[in-house]
Amino acid sequence: xxxxxxxxxxxxxxxxxxxxxxxxxxxxxxxxxxxxxxxxxxxxxxxxxxxxxxxxxxxxxxxxxxxxxxxxxxxxxxxxxxxxxxxxxxxxxxxxxxxxxxxxxxxxxxxxxxxxxxxxxxxxxxxxxxxxxxxxxxxxxxxxxxxxxxxxxxxxxxxxxxxxxxxxxxxxxxxxxxxxxxxx
Amino acid sequence: xxxxxxxxxxxxxxxxxxxxxxxxxxxxxxxxxxxxxxxxxxxxxxxxxxxxxxxxxxxxxxxxxxxxxxxxxxxxxxxxxxxxxxxxxxxxxxxxxxxxxxxxxxxxxxxxxxxxxxxxxxxxxxxxxxxxxxxxxxxxxxxxxxxxxxxxxxxxxxxxxxxxxxxxxxxxxxxxxxxxxxxxxxxxxxxxxxxxxxxxxxxxxxxxxxxxxxxxxxxxxxxxxxxxxxxxxxxxxxxxxxxxxxxxxxxxxxxxxxxxxxxxxxxxxxxxxxxxxxxxxxxxxxxxxxxxxxxxxxxxxxxxxxxxxxxxxxxxxxxxxxxxxxxxxxxxxx
Numbered sequence: 001x002x003x004x005x006x007x008x009x010x011x012x013x014x015x016x017x018x019x020x021x022x023x024x025x026x027x028x029x030x031x032x033x034x035x036x037x038x039x040x041x042x043x044x045x046x047x048x049x050x051x052x053x054x055x056x057x058x059x060x061x062x063x064x065x066x067x068x069x070x071x072x073x074x075x076x077x078x079x080x081x082x083x084x085x086x087x088x089x090x091x092x093x094x095x096x097x098x099x100x101x102x103x104x105x106x107x108x109x110x111x112x113x114x115x116x117x118x119x120x121x122x123x124x125x126x127x128x129x130x131x132x133x134x135x136x137x138x139x140x141x142x143x144x145x146x147x148x149x150x151x152x153x154x155x156x157x158x159x160x161x162x163x164x165x166x167x168x169x170x171x172x173x174x175x176x177x178x179x180x181x182x183x184x
Numbered sequence: 185x186x187x188x189x190x191x192x193x194x195x196x197x198x199x200x201x202x203x204x205x206x207x208x209x210x211x212x213x214x215x216x217x218x219x220x221x222x223x224x225x226x227x228x229x230x231x232x233x234x235x236x237x238x239x240x241x242x243x244x245x246x247x248x249x250x251x252x253x254x255x256x257x258x259x260x261x262x263x264x265x266x267x268x269x270x271x272x273x274x275x276x277x278x279x280x281x282x283x284x285x286x287x288x289x290x291x292x293x294x295x296x297x298x299x300x301x302x303x304x305x306x307x308x309x310x311x312x313x314x315x316x317x318x319x320x321x322x323x324x325x326x327x328x329x330x331x332x333x334x335x336x337x338x339x340x341x342x343x344x345x346x347x348x349x350x351x352x353x354x355x356x357x358x359x360x361x362x363x364x365x366x367x368x369x370x371x372x373x374x375x376x377x378x379x380x381x382x383x384x385x386x387x388x389x390x391x392x393x394x395x396x397x398x399x400x401x402x403x404x405x406x407x408x409x410x411x412x413x414x415x416x417x418x419x420x421x422x423x424x425x426x427x428x429x430x431x432x433x434x435x436x437x438x439x440x441x442x443x444x445x446x447x448x449x450x451x452x453x454x455x456x457x458x459x460x461x462x463x464x465x466x467x468x469x470x471x472x473x474x475x476x477x478x479x480x481x482x483x484x485x486x487x488x489x490x491x492x493x494x495x496x497x498x499x500x501x502x503x504x505x506x507x508x509x510x511x512x513x514x515x516x517x518x
Contacts, residue, residue, distance in 0.1 A: 034257075036257075036260075036313060037260070040260065040306075040310065043306060059290070059291070059292055059296075060292060063292055063295055063296050063299040063300075064299075066299040066300065066302070066303065067295070067298060067299035067302055070302065070303060070306065071299065071302025071303065071305060071306075071335065072302070072335070074306065075305050075309060075328055075331070075332055076332065078306070078309045078313070078328070079309070079325065079328050079329065079332075082309070082312075082313055082321060082324070082325055083325060135291050136291055136292055136295075136352055137351075
């Protein structure tokens with residue numbers, strides 16, 4: 001596909017803008033000196049990812065990303081950051097660390113691995129043009145029909161992780177505290 | 185019509201509807217509150233009934249200086265009201281105002297609505313943190329804790345309706361209520377409130393909490409936090425938060441009316457008439473919800489923070505889960 005074909009399709013420009021914004025905010029997440037700003041750039045990066053899903057006509061996935069990650073996970077991140085320490089302006093504490101080279105190596109290796117996997121599997125495949133999103137009922141039938149077993153297994157693992165998390169975080173009350181709680 | 189022209193028209197429509205609706209709800213709130221307290225409410229501005237009071241207030245906000253505190257984190261502080269507004273305006277996309285009058289009938293309808301409205305929480309946290317003020321930060325944290333706690337029952341209360349209707353599209357949910365019992369030749373509608381009264385109760389309580397209205401207004405408790413996360417905002421940006429709150433009240437009531445009261449539908453009126461009357465019917469049902477929430481405001485005292493969390497986690501979540509189970513079982517059995 002030549003550049004002229006590429007430029008004639010408005011969706012390509014949308015994709016370019018979204019992809020650039022997502023990449024830049026992703027970079028700012030790790031380079032931003034203020035930890036709250038980093039979390040907010042993560043919001044932007046996730047919103048960009050949701051937009052890319054929308055461009056791929058994966059509506060359900062896009063809005064799941066918004067509801068679960070932007071609406072709940074990041075809010076809990078911010079909540080946790082703000083409840084412990086949250087100076088406005090320049091953060092005095094060292095958020096960054098000096099091991100940049102290993103970090104660059106690891107991310108480059110991960111990028112290479114993912115691209116290699118994708119390219120070797122689907123390198124020459126051309127997808128049909130999608131004009132409408134998958135109806136949610138089709139998605140639900142797949143998830144609760146053909147793939148119901150893996151789905152339930154994932155649910156079970158998550159439940160186990162949840163119970164484990166509560167067990168680790170939980171602190172048994174001393175008898176005096178127990179009495180105080182009951183008297184309230 | 186070119187897409188740009190359509191976009192421009194939609195922008196103008198939304199930019200007119202939100203302030204007008206905000207003013208209407210604000211005026212109703214002033215007057216109804218006043219009468220519930222045996223007062224008379226605004227009286228002087230605009231002659232009889234003080235109808236111009238809200239316009240005067242709006243103009244006053246426009247004139248005020250747009251202050252940014254020295255300690256504030258400027259870009260975040262300025263972005264926060266915009267983000268709160270995005271969460272509200274996005275909701276208008278899926279509300280069915282009449283047969284064929286849905287701005288965009290998404291297959292995901294109600295799921296999209298819940299997802300887009302959860303963006304506002306980030307805006308509230310941003311506002312609280314970036315003001316560089318202890319009261320604001322406390323208010324922002326309280327708001328976030330409350331919004332997370334009540335988002336869950338809000339989502340779960342909707343599931344019962346989705347199970348009954350068999351679709352998440354808001355238009356589809358209205359259609360399901362219109363033709364609930366349908367035999368050859370005739371059909372009898374049923375608003376879902378009849379079988380989902382529990383769901384409506386949970387949804388209504390949770391939406392009051394999502395709006396931080398009394399009795400759930402711990403985040404902006406005046407007696408202890410000045411104005412919570414709104415403390416440092418002034419002028420136009422304050423107006424933005426204010427309008428977003430009223431617009432959110434409107435949209436959440438519209439969604440409640442659509443899910444549980446049959447939306448734009450009135451029994452016995454054919455589609456051809458509903459096309460014109462539908463929006464008015466929906467407005468009537470919205471007005472009902474707004475009246476009840478103003479009524480609740482002057483009936484219940486403010487919840488304490490722990491009572492608030494107890495209500496969400498120990499009462500509303502289990503009740504809505506039980507509602508889902510019962511609805512699911514009955515749907516399969518019957």
